[in-house]
Amino acid sequence: MENVNVAELVDRLGNDEDAVRKMAVFKLQGNIGDPGNTLAYSLTSFARLLEVDKGWDCVDQELVERIVELIVTHPLVNILRGAMSILVSIVSHPHTPMDPSEPDVFGFRALKPAIAIYPQFLEMLVSRLSSADHALCANALQLINSLMRDSITHDSEAEWPKFIQKLQDLGVIRAVYVLMQDSALQDLAHPLLEFQSLTKVLLRKWRDIPLSQEQPEHRRALKGIHLASNPTKTSDEATENGEDVKRSRRHHPEKWRRLGFETESPATEFYEVGFLGMMDLADYVRSHQNEFQKMLLEQSTKPSRQRCPIAQASLAVTSILYEHFEVDKSEMDDSKNYMIMESRSSLDKLFKPLLLHWTRLHVAGLQAFFRMWKATAAETEDLDKLVELVRILIESVVGGAGRTKDVQDVEEELANYEYHRLRELQMELLELTYEDAWGQHLRQVREELHHEALQFVKEQRIRCLLQGAWFSLESTSKDGTRTKSSCQYVQLSHNRRYLHFGEFDNIGNGAPELDALPEKIDLSTVSSVVSNISTNPDNSSSATVKTAPRSASTKITIHGYAPPSTGTSKGPSHGHGHGRTGSRSTQKEIVLLTLRPATHSIASEWLDGLLMILNQQPITSETNKLIDLVGNYGLKIRLLNVRFDDAAFAGEVPPVPVRDGLDEDYYYDVFGGA
Structure with missing residues (x-):
């Protein structure tokens, strides 16, 4: 049947036009003849009166019982909405519990006699949460919220948990969970938010109950x-030696x-x-x-x-x-x-x-x-x-x-x-936490650790040069034929001022002595390093580094100036601008040495080692990744304050190695002498 707006119908009854009044009376008589609409309008009107604090003198046990009966037995949605709204007002009405022996027309107690007559009431109420009508869902949830709140507030400690448990057994959690995930969230926002808040109230209430073995x-x-x-x-397992099992149970x-x-x-x-x-x-x-x-x-x-x-x-x-x-x-x-x-x-x-x-x-x-x-x-x-x-x-x-x-x-x-x-996430969160708390101080720590890592890796790369390495040799004679020598050995001197090298027919069983290398380059004469090794583009702005077009074979070319015929030797350059002095501005660069590394790793070590010993920045991605790795580990250790033995050993800490004749009077020469 057509839904009728009562307020509009009443307005039409007072219209000046006779035709409008006749149509209004016709519709009114039809709706009065429909008990469903009449009851729905009556329930809704009474619910509105209660909301504006009117009509409370009409609320009694008989009315409550009649409303509960409607919710249990009546299928029409518009009737159920009004009936539930009335019960929400009754249960939520401010009241002070009176003598338990006396009937109460407000709060959850007002419904208990009627629920005893219609025990399926709560089950029917929870089932309405699955209705396709969002307004009915909202009304049902509002009534459930009101019952929960009043029970938690006014029922005894022995009663309210049983009521909450009964609602949960009826499936209220699952039903509300589905509604919270539904696309029609906006229509049910208020009662859903209240249910979520009541869930927190329950958790708080349970948390605030101290555990006592007296209970x-x-x-x-x-x-x-x-x-x-x-x-x-x-x-039984604990009594392997024949102890009395009963005694073990009592006195475990x-x-x-x-x-x-x-x-x-x-x-x-x-x-x-x-x-x-x-x-x-x-x-x-x-x-x-x-x-x-x-x-x-x-x-x-x-x-x-x-x-x-x-x-x-x-x-x-x-x-x-x-x-x-x-x-x-x-x-x-x-x-x-x-x-x-x-x-x-x-x-x-x-x-x-x-x-x-x-x-x-x-x-x-x-x-x-x-x-x-x-x-x-x-x-x-x-x-x-x-x-x-x-x-x-x-x-x-x-x-x-x-x-x-x-x-x-x-x-x-x-x-x-x-x-x-999870560990990676922990470190990210830890860094963010310290970033928020320390701000500038943490950035300063990062800078310090980066500088320390740079010095550490610099020393490692230079030590590769001090150790020396074999390189292939592709030199030719003036007539274009290949020379007899096929390889060369290059090594940095202990004082880190000269690069010694020599050509050999083949790689021997061991590295040649430094004195066996006939040629050397004074590093103070080096002007630039040319390489076709792939570099980190973020560091390609170094003034003394030239990058040649990439070729099939990897090579490093050291450029410099011919040694002066007179004058004293100068130390390595510490500035930028190709390491030139004013008197060399007119000199011509020559190739001092070409290296052909066997692997990309050796190429990275030697290219960056040469640059760093000339006080230039490293350029290969391998070296820069190593610097970042060392710096990040340093930061994590400082943030976590992890002891070395905690980080390195999962079990017992191993004993300190000893050697006969060794006492505590020793030290490490970290830099290998200069």
């Missing part, structure tokens, strides 16, 4: 965890520590996460009992320091999730965010559907901890380091998941995230 429920939870660990089998010295607690007083270890931590641990033990028992069995064969602390890990994951989802954030902050964020993209950031799957995320995070503990061969003292890695993992995977990403995909990503990727 029967808490004792039962601890006992359940102990029994799920299969203590009988463990006790590590009853709780073997489960991963730090002490034999487990209740005291829940002080940070309260009963919420107990719920998470108990849920894991219950739903993954076989895995739990298998782990305990495997751990029992290891030394105590190598056993994975299951309980401590579980409490740590609970704490990580609590911080990640900002559970302590007030509902007022969430409401302000909604008022500010009106765009679709902003809503995507505001809603966190994964929060609703807290338990599944806890299990996935805990299993990731177990995996990393095993992969890193961690020990007890490494617990804090592993917890930090899990924190980064959850921040990355859970925090990086979009609103529509399914929880199963998140679980798989947590399970498959590679350890080395």
Whole structure:
């Protein structure tokens, strides 16, 4: 039947034109004859009255029972909307609980007598969250939110958890999760945001309940965890020498520590996460009992320091999730965010559907901890380091998941995230953290470390020259025939002032002595280095470096000036501009030496070694990558404050090597003499 706007219909009844009035009366009589529309309009009108704080004198147990009956039995959407709106107002109406023996017409208590008559009420209410009508979904969720809030606020500590558990058993979490991922998020934003906030309220409330063995429920939870660990089998294994099994069960010295607690007083270890931590641990033990028992069995064969602390890990994951989802954030902050964020993209950031799957995320995070503990061969003292890695993992995977990403995909990503990727991410985050905190100081540290790395690599490259190397020789005589010599050996002198070289028929068994090399070049006469070696384009602006066109064979050509016939020798050039002095401005460059390296690695070492001994910047990508690598490792070591023995040795630190006749009175000649 056609939907009629009541306000418009009433306006037409007072119209001056007779034809308009007749049509209005005709439609009115038809709608009055339709009990569905009449009831829908009546319910909606009464709901509006309650919203403006009118009509409360008409609210009684009979009305509440009639409204609950409509929600359970009536199929029409427009009737259900109005009925639910009325109940939202009744449940949400400010009130002070009176004597429990007296009936209450406000709050959740007002509905309990009617729900006792129609026990399918809550099930029908949750089922409406799957309706194709978004307005009905919103009304149903608003009513569920009102019931949850009033129950948490006014019911006893023994009652409200049962009500919340019943809603969860009916599938409210899954239904709201689907709505949060739906494309029609904008239509349901207000009630969905309230449900998300109420979820945080529940988590806070559970966290704030201190664990106490005086509480029967808490004792039962601890006992359940102990029994799920299969203590009988463990006790049997612990009595290898014929001890009485029953006595072992009663007085097991590590009853709780073997489960991963730090002490034999487990209740005291829940002080940070309260009963919420107990719920998470108990849920894991219950739903993954076989895995739990298998782990305990495997751990029992290891030394105590190598056993994975299951309980401590579980409490740590609970704490990580609590911080990640900002559970302590007030509902007022969430409401302000909604008022500010009106765009679709902003809503995507505001809603966190994964929060609703807290338990599944806890299990996935805990299993990731177990995996990393095993992969890193961690020990007890490494617990804090592993917890930090899990924190980064959850921040990355859970925090990086979009609103529509399914929880199963998140679980798989947590399970498959590679350890080395996680370590790289940890270093990136660490550098960003220090960048924010230190700013200019960190940049100064980077510059210092880069300079140190440059000096370190410079020394390494120059030492390659000091060690010497063989190079192929392709020289020809004046008549064009190949000379007898096929190779040459080149070596830097110990004082680093001369480059000695000589030609040989073949490569001998060992390197020739420096005195056996007949030729030498005074490095003070070198003007430039020409090479066809591929270079790093970022460093191609060096003034004394020339790069020749690339050819089939790699070569390095050293250019310089003929030695002066008179005058004293000068030291190597320390400036730019080809290393020339004013008196050499008219001299002509000549080829002093050509090197043909056998490999690209040797070519990089010698080209950059020659440049760096002339106080020029290196140009090959290999050398610059090595400088960056050394500098980055230095930065990471400073940021992490890692001791050498921690970084180098996974097990026991090896003994310091000794030699007969060696005492502590020695030193290293780092630079090899000059």
